[in-house]
Amino acid sequence: MNEPTVKLKTLAEAAALIENGSRIHLGGMAVHNHPMAFVHELLRRGTRDLTVVSHVSASDVDMLIGAGCVRRLEFSYVGLEEFGTAPCFRRAVQGGELELSEYSEPVAFERFACSARGMPFFTTREMMGTDLPKVNPDIREVSDPFGSGVYHAVSAAEPQWVIIHAALGDKYGNVLFFPHRQLPEDLDLTASRATRNLIVTVEQIVPHERVRQLPYLNLIPRFRTTAIVEVPYGAHPFSCLHVYDQDREHLAHYAEAGRDPVTFRAYLERYVYGVKSHDEYLSLIGAAKLARLRQVGGAL
Amino acid sequence: MTGPKASVYEVMAAAIARELRDGELWFLGMSTGPQTILLLTRIPIVAMSLAQHTHAPNSWMLVAGWVMNPDVSKVPTRMESEFGTSLGEWPCEAYNNSLTMSYVAARHEIDVGFGSAAQVDKYGNCNTVAIGDYRRPKVRLIGPVNQPGHFSLFGREIIVMPHERRNFVDRVDFASGAGYLDGPGARERHGLHRGGPVMLLTDKAVFRFDERTKLVRLESVHPGMSLDEVVADTGFTHDYVPERVPVTPSPTARELTLMREVIDPSGAMLGRDGG
Secondary structure: OOOOOOOEOOHHHHHOOOOOOOEEEEOOEOOEOOOHHHHHHHHHHOOOOEEEEOOEEOHHHHHHHHOOOEEEEEEOEEEOHHHOEOHHHHHHHHOOOOEEEEOOHHHHHHHHHHHHOOOOEEEEOOOOOOOHHHHOOOOEEEEOOOOOOEEEEEEOOOOOEEEEEEEEEOOOOOEEOOOOOOHHHHHHHHHHOOOOOEEEEEEEEOOHHHHHHOHHHEEEOHHHOOEEEEOOOOOOOOEEOOOEOOOHHHHHHHHHHOOOHHHHHHHHHHHHHOOOOHHHHHHHHOHHHHHHHEOOOOOO | OOOOOOOHHHHHHHHHHHHOOOOOEEEEOOOOOHHHHHHHHHHHHHHHHHHHHOOOOOOEEEEOOOEEOOOHHHOOOOOOOOOOOOHHHOOOOEEOOOOOOOOOOOOOOOOEEEEOOOEEEOOOOEEOOEEOOOOOOOEEOOOOOOHHHHHHOOOEEEEEOOOOHHHEEOOOOOOOEOOOOOOOOHHHHOOOOOOOEEEEEOOOEEEEEOOOOOOEEEEEEOOOOOHHHHHHOOOOOOOOOOOOOOEOOOOOHHHHHHHHHHHOOOOOOOOOOOO
16 A cells, blocks of 8 residues: 655744634643644744634634734633633723624534534524524524524534644654543534644644554544644643643743733743754753643553 | 531531422532632531431532532542542542533533622622722632633522621622623513522621522521521611511521531531531
């Protein structure tokens, strides 16, 4: 058999695929599994005018907003869980600098499932009575042709690019998922099916033979993957579920630094613009810290 | 009856447990900020477990939708996040997203949910989106998250929030959770034929909603709190104080023993001294 196309790329090669003005989805949810090494690379490239279509975001999107890379945000939540609100998001919205299209969380999730089904819209009643339809012109009223009343129609997510972070994959773009998935991983799987332009960063590239030994865990088959990138601790300071926990100390630091544009700029200079590569970033975070976040056995 | 004095968090957990019935499906979602994690995550988890240990063995607890009927005494974290590598080690009866990713909420099968907000108004409408004008808010908040569904798809919503004067307003600046909107009949006019808030629980008092007027009214003040203190810290401007305001019942000796020795012996949930 001829060898399939090797889709292994560097972080810089993968980030270069995203043009200014693109409509992108960054995977992960809350403080878990966001493709942060990729976000840092976008920041270093200065990719701008992005429309970010998300659901439950954190500093992945907050940093891009703070650096002025985001024009429009379609979302349900931007926050840092125990560390409170997302500082740059808050500042930008209060300043009227960001175009918003806001939905309830299951609706924001369902937009990706809708794209995965190949449908342009779906209907829901769960936002009835709220002020969301009053401020979001993308939530439209439709009548049930079978006569059960009025519903809200919501469009499919339709991301041009989906970028997710996972634990393991091979050089051809197959991606393995643990059987005991948590919601952030299930949402990433759904998002991976909502586009044909998929970039996956993984903790570790494993030999293709490993995929063939565990074919039932291969939930993103290589034909769906555009590029795959190996970035250990690629979700830091967030968790990569079943591999390591979120870095609470660093998230607290980010929440504090982000509150002021000057200290936020200093944070970016130190952790993003001031390093040339993800490896340099990891050196800055420190081996001892990273080792302590590791949860060996979490996958067993 | 004499015995160890209950902390305010134990009083709150017992108050929630009394609100929960056997055979129900309960859902708990995410919280933002350390105080909200205590009030909206840890206290309701203890309350749900307490109800399961007492009167509700056929209930089903969905923590963040994926950990179901956990052994609370073995919680591996302090619920700083609703997911996590370490949290994945929590012993429980079921562990997957199959219920919440598809149907139980959409089919109106969830009986009780727990919510919080930066503002709640006299009709129980909740705001987690923005203080001030939506387009140029004075304070931008986290976003609606799952609050719309809690108030439209679930059977009963229990609102748990810190008792600060500014949190209780005449009208929310933005309704992300639909309470009784602008009064009797309003939910029905919006196609909401069930659900809505039934209880507003704070660290000082219990409020409920009048069946006829749908207005929030003070139900009880927690042990050790004076009515004057509670009123001074409550921003509602309508007449919400009835003639008689009893003290919120303390947990029974059995409930206290269950919480301290069986459900939360390490204090990971409610803290060793209640703090």
